[in-house]
Structure formats: structure tokens, C-alpha cells
Amino acid sequence: MKDVHPHEPTLGNPGRGTVLAAWEQFVQGEDHVRGVRPEVAISWHRCRERYRVDPHLTAAPAAVGRSDHSVEHDVVFTELGGMAASLAPEVNNLSGIVTVTDATGRVLAAWGDQTTLAKAHESNLAPWSCWSEGAVGTNGMGTALEVRGPVLIRGAEHWCQAFHNWVCAGIAVRDVVTGEPIAVLNISNWRTHLPEATGGWLTQAVTKTQSMLKRHARDTGTELAAAFSKAREASGAALAAVDTVGKVVIADDQASLHMSVPAHTPAVDPAVRWNSALPDLIGVARYASKHAALDPDWVGSTQIFTHLTDEPTPISVRPVFLAGRLAGHLIAFGSSDGAQLPPVEGRKGSPGQPRRLVALRDNRMVLLRPREVQFAESDGNDVWLSTDQGRLRAASQGLDKLDGELADAGFLRVHRRYVVNLKRVREVERTCKGELYLVMEGTTNDMVPVSRRNVPVVRRALGI
Known part of the structure; x- marks a missing residue:
């Protein structure tokens, strides 16, 4: 064999x-x-x-x-x-x-x-x-x-x-x-x-287990959306519900502007939750998840930069539990309730460490600066990068991981299969059927589709 x-x-x-x-x-x-x-x-x-x-x-x-x-x-x-x-x-x-x-x-x-x-x-x-x-x-x-x-x-x-x-x-x-x-x-x-059957055995076993986890995650998303609706009735603050890593399940009109996500559009399935384009929020959510797991009554507050102002905006973070397990958090903008979180690192205007992406060409590793990448495209577990050095396979697997790593580097998820460098978008084209495409800067003039659910976010991000 x-x-x-x-x-x-x-x-x-x-x-x-x-x-x-x-x-x-x-x-x-x-x-x-x-x-x-x-x-x-x-x-x-x-x-x-x-x-x-x-x-x-x-x-x-x-x-x-x-x-x-x-x-x-x-x-x-x-x-x-x-x-x-x-x-x-x-x-x-x-x-x-x-x-x-x-x-x-x-x-x-x-x-x-x-x-x-x-x-x-x-x-x-x-x-x-x-x-x-x-x-x-x-x-x-x-x-x-x-x-x-x-x-x-x-x-x-x-x-x-x-x-x-x-x-x-x-x-x-x-x-x-x-x-x-x-x-x-x-x-x-x-x-x-x-x-030969080994890969099939393993994949089949894990797929069954992952299906159980997906069902449970959808339940937690539904619970977060319900907690959001209940909190909206009792609060006038701009409000959003995020999961334990900061992905948005639902946001009201004002919170959606802060986070650059569609308003009142529930995303209970973890595969379709929104990336807020607020790098600070990811760190806040992870910090809050760690503390809430130790103390279910914990409530925190801090300040983060959003797209609406050059000054930091106060937020409060309130955990939501489902059957004793942390489901995520309610984020209230303009609120300062709860214990103060430590200062968030990597804020707007602060000098960051130069970031490199690792790609593969045959058996060699290629180190890329983000500005050299026009967009990333998923193909199963593999991610392909369209770069100034040609089409290369990313060393890291999974578009979600790459999306999270580049959220604060000017990249945006525009489709379930594509993440684009907004600084490399040259033209926006709309077809007669109303479909939106981004024409990327480069010698090949690649066109990246925008899913309908992401059109409002892309328009806001590009200022169109």
C-alpha cells in the first residue's frame, strides 16, 4: 500500500x-x-x-x-x-x-x-x-x-x-x-x-465532531442575539453583541457605524460573523473572555479608537452566558461601567512592529510586506496570495486566520473566499445585475467579487 x-x-x-x-x-x-x-x-x-x-x-x-x-x-x-x-x-x-x-x-x-x-x-x-x-x-x-x-x-x-x-x-x-x-x-x-484510507478516516471522524461544535456555536450566537434584543429595550447606548474573539453577531444602527458592519443583520453562524475592522476590539474581547471565565459577574470598560472620531471612544463590556458557558459579550459604546481594562496596545497612531507575511514558492519561504499583497483567496484550507511577486501560497492555512492577522493592516473581508488590501483597490465596477467587483491594482487587473452582504461594509470602507 x-x-x-x-x-x-x-x-x-x-x-x-x-x-x-x-x-x-x-x-x-x-x-x-x-x-x-x-x-x-x-x-x-x-x-x-x-x-x-x-x-x-x-x-x-x-x-x-x-x-x-x-x-x-x-x-x-x-x-x-x-x-x-x-x-x-x-x-x-x-x-x-x-x-x-x-x-x-x-x-x-x-x-x-x-x-x-x-x-x-x-x-x-x-x-x-x-x-x-x-x-x-x-x-x-x-x-x-x-x-x-x-x-x-x-x-x-x-x-x-x-x-x-x-x-x-x-x-x-x-x-x-x-x-x-x-x-x-x-x-x-x-x-x-x-x-490511502487514512486521510479519509481522520477527516470523517473530525467532521462529525466539528458538526457538533458548529451546532453548539450557532446556539450561542442565537443566545447573544437574544441578549442584544433584551438589552436594547433597556438601554439607549449604541450596542453590539460580539463573540469571545470579537466577531460581531449583531449591532444596532449607531454601533454599526463605529464597527463598519451592517446594522440589525444577525450572524449567529460563526462562519458568517462580521469582522468589525476594529483591531482594539479583538484584544478587548479576548481579555474580557479570560476574566469572565473566572468571574461570571465581571463587567469591564475601556476606550478604543473607531472610524467616527480621532479621539478614543469609551465602551463597556458585559459577558453573556449560555448554560453556564461564556457565549460572548455585549459592547455598549459611550459607556464606562465596570472595572477598567489595561490600556489597549497597538492603538491608532502608535508605532507598530513591521509585519511580514510568509508565503511559499516551491521549497522556499518568501517574506512579504502587507503592501506587496493585493488580495488573498481561499481554496479549501489553502490560501493563495496575489502579490507583486506573483501568485504565492500562504504558509498559514485558513482565510479566517489570515483575516484576523491583517485586520489592522488595511485589509478587509469582502467575500467568504476573499480578503483584499483596500489600499490596492484601483476601481469599483458594478454589473448590470447589480453585482459589485473590485479591480485590484497590478499588472493583471484582477477583479475580486464582493458578496451582497458585504457591499455596505465595502462602500463605507472605501468612502463611496
């Missing part, structure tokens, strides 16, 4: 000797090596530069004892555990093992072939050991926590030499609101390939 990856060609994969030679060069300090898949090269960079993992480590370290799991996370672990147990007979026939980890890379349970389980114990591939990239470098479980979609790591692609005889495939379950990983389902074999 041949091993495959859902996002890579099945032909022309580099052989073990090529990857091993590249690994030897890279651990000795070389930056650009040939014959290594881009996602693996990027992981190696993280291991060497950020995490400083010893490539000659022989076993995974013990996981920390403290746990911050929520009830929702416990439900996910139980769900994945049942799926892993159901996969165990299939995996056992392949002399492999299946594992479930939490968001820290801690192995919670392992099933499968007894001989392979015993071999795995020699490297601490067992419950209560930590397999994050920060602990043991590139591996199926740890790398799945870092990127979206299925991950396949074969032989010498592992950062630590002691794991070069393993082949593993992992996929993370992610919070549908925050995008943060919750758990990983992983299949590992010792010195044998994984079958």
Missing part, C-alpha cells in the same frame, strides 16, 4: 534518502534545503528557531499535570475516544496505533496493535506524555496542532532522529469560533506505510 496525503501529489514524492540528507543539513544550520515538502520545512523552522527542540531527543517528555479543559472539551475528548476505539480494529490490522491528545499535545489514550504499543512506549508515545511541536518537534500530533487539515509526517520528516522509523497522520479538532485546537486524532505505524 502507498501512503498519501490529501493535499499533496501521490507521484514524485522525495525518497527517504533525500529527506534524511536535507534533515542532516538543516539541523546543522542550513536554511534552504531541497526535497522537503514546504509544510515540513516550515515545521522544521519552528522547531529549530522558535522551540529550540533537540533533534537528538530520544523520548517525549512527561506532560504537565495541570488541566484547563472546559466541559465542551471533555465532550470532544469523549467523542474522539469513541471514534478512536472504533478505528482501533482497522488500525490493529495494520500493526498501527491510534491516539487522542488534548490541545497541549498531551496523549490522553492509545489503542491498537500490542507490539506497536510496546514499541511506542520506548519513545513515551503513550498517555500522559507530551507530543506538541514545542516538546518533540515535527510529528503528526504536534504539527496537526499548528496547522489546519490532515497532516502526514513520514520517517525523516520527523524533527527528532529517534522517531525516523515512524509514519504518522494526525488531524486537529478546532473550536469553530476561536479556531484554536481542542484535540488531535492520530494514527501511527512503525516502519510501514499508512494506507
Whole structure:
């Protein structure tokens, strides 16, 4: 059987000797090596530069004892555990093992072939050991926590030499609101390939679990919209409801002007919630979520810059709970109720650190300044950048993540598949059917569609 990856060609994969030679060069300090898949090269960079993992480590370290799991996370672990147990007979026939980890890379349970389980114990591939990239470098479980979609790591692609005889495939379950990983389902074999069906098994298992999380997130969105309506009856302040990461579920007329989102347009589904184009609000929401989780009665206030004035606007933040779980916050503009939050970093006019985007060209990484990017387009989990250096694949996966990173750099989500650099919009074209397109600055004059729901936001952002 041949091993495959859902996002890579099945032909022309580099052989073990090529990857091993590249690994030897890279651990000795070389930056650009040939014959290594881009996602693996990027992981190696993280291991060497950020995490400083010893490539000659022989076993995974013990996981920390403290746990911050929520009830929702416990439900996910139980769900994945049942799926892993159901996969165990299939995996056992392949002399492999299946594992479930939490968001820290801690192995919670392992099933499968007894001989392979015993071999795995020699490297601490067992419950209560930590397999994050920060602990043991590139591996199926740890790398799945870092990127979206299925991950396949074969032989010498592992950062630590002691794991070069393993082949593993992992996929993370992610919070549908925050995008943060919750758990990983992983299949590992010792010195044998994984079958073609592996990617399908993993994706099917995680899709079922993600569907449960999406239903729950829609429930929290509905609760936020209901809390907004109730608060509107008792308050004359400009009001909006945002989720735990600052995405807008609904806003009234005045709040919509502050946030550059449509007024009275509920977005209960997390996939269609509005980005407010207020970078400060993202930090405020995350800070408030952290404190409200510890103290349900907490209420805070601060000041943020909006699009309506050059002076900061006071806001108050009031948490909203659903069945004891934090759903999001009500944001009242012009209000100063509650405890004062620390000053928000990165405000308008303050000098920021130069930001770079990492893109891929073959096996090389390209560092881009935001002004070099005209727009980003999603294609499944991949994101393609239209740049002054041509069309490049972004190193980070998922348009939502890129959208959040660039919210304060003049970029705007105009369509579920497109984020544009507003400074690179040259023309706006409307068709006879009323559809809006943005003609981007550049040699190719690319046209980016604007979804109907985003037209008011785009018009306001462009001043038209």
C-alpha cells in the first residue's frame, strides 16, 4: 500500500534518502534545503528557531499535570475516544496505533496493535506524555496542532532522529469560533506505510465532531442575539453583541457605524460573523473572555479608537452566558461601567512592529510586506496570495486566520473566499445585475467579487 496525503501529489514524492540528507543539513544550520515538502520545512523552522527542540531527543517528555479543559472539551475528548476505539480494529490490522491528545499535545489514550504499543512506549508515545511541536518537534500530533487539515509526517520528516522509523497522520479538532485546537486524532505505524484510507478516516471522524461544535456555536450566537434584543429595550447606548474573539453577531444602527458592519443583520453562524475592522476590539474581547471565565459577574470598560472620531471612544463590556458557558459579550459604546481594562496596545497612531507575511514558492519561504499583497483567496484550507511577486501560497492555512492577522493592516473581508488590501483597490465596477467587483491594482487587473452582504461594509470602507 502507498501512503498519501490529501493535499499533496501521490507521484514524485522525495525518497527517504533525500529527506534524511536535507534533515542532516538543516539541523546543522542550513536554511534552504531541497526535497522537503514546504509544510515540513516550515515545521522544521519552528522547531529549530522558535522551540529550540533537540533533534537528538530520544523520548517525549512527561506532560504537565495541570488541566484547563472546559466541559465542551471533555465532550470532544469523549467523542474522539469513541471514534478512536472504533478505528482501533482497522488500525490493529495494520500493526498501527491510534491516539487522542488534548490541545497541549498531551496523549490522553492509545489503542491498537500490542507490539506497536510496546514499541511506542520506548519513545513515551503513550498517555500522559507530551507530543506538541514545542516538546518533540515535527510529528503528526504536534504539527496537526499548528496547522489546519490532515497532516502526514513520514520517517525523516520527523524533527527528532529517534522517531525516523515512524509514519504518522494526525488531524486537529478546532473550536469553530476561536479556531484554536481542542484535540488531535492520530494514527501511527512503525516502519510501514499508512494506507490511502487514512486521510479519509481522520477527516470523517473530525467532521462529525466539528458538526457538533458548529451546532453548539450557532446556539450561542442565537443566545447573544437574544441578549442584544433584551438589552436594547433597556438601554439607549449604541450596542453590539460580539463573540469571545470579537466577531460581531449583531449591532444596532449607531454601533454599526463605529464597527463598519451592517446594522440589525444577525450572524449567529460563526462562519458568517462580521469582522468589525476594529483591531482594539479583538484584544478587548479576548481579555474580557479570560476574566469572565473566572468571574461570571465581571463587567469591564475601556476606550478604543473607531472610524467616527480621532479621539478614543469609551465602551463597556458585559459577558453573556449560555448554560453556564461564556457565549460572548455585549459592547455598549459611550459607556464606562465596570472595572477598567489595561490600556489597549497597538492603538491608532502608535508605532507598530513591521509585519511580514510568509508565503511559499516551491521549497522556499518568501517574506512579504502587507503592501506587496493585493488580495488573498481561499481554496479549501489553502490560501493563495496575489502579490507583486506573483501568485504565492500562504504558509498559514485558513482565510479566517489570515483575516484576523491583517485586520489592522488595511485589509478587509469582502467575500467568504476573499480578503483584499483596500489600499490596492484601483476601481469599483458594478454589473448590470447589480453585482459589485473590485479591480485590484497590478499588472493583471484582477477583479475580486464582493458578496451582497458585504457591499455596505465595502462602500463605507472605501468612502463611496
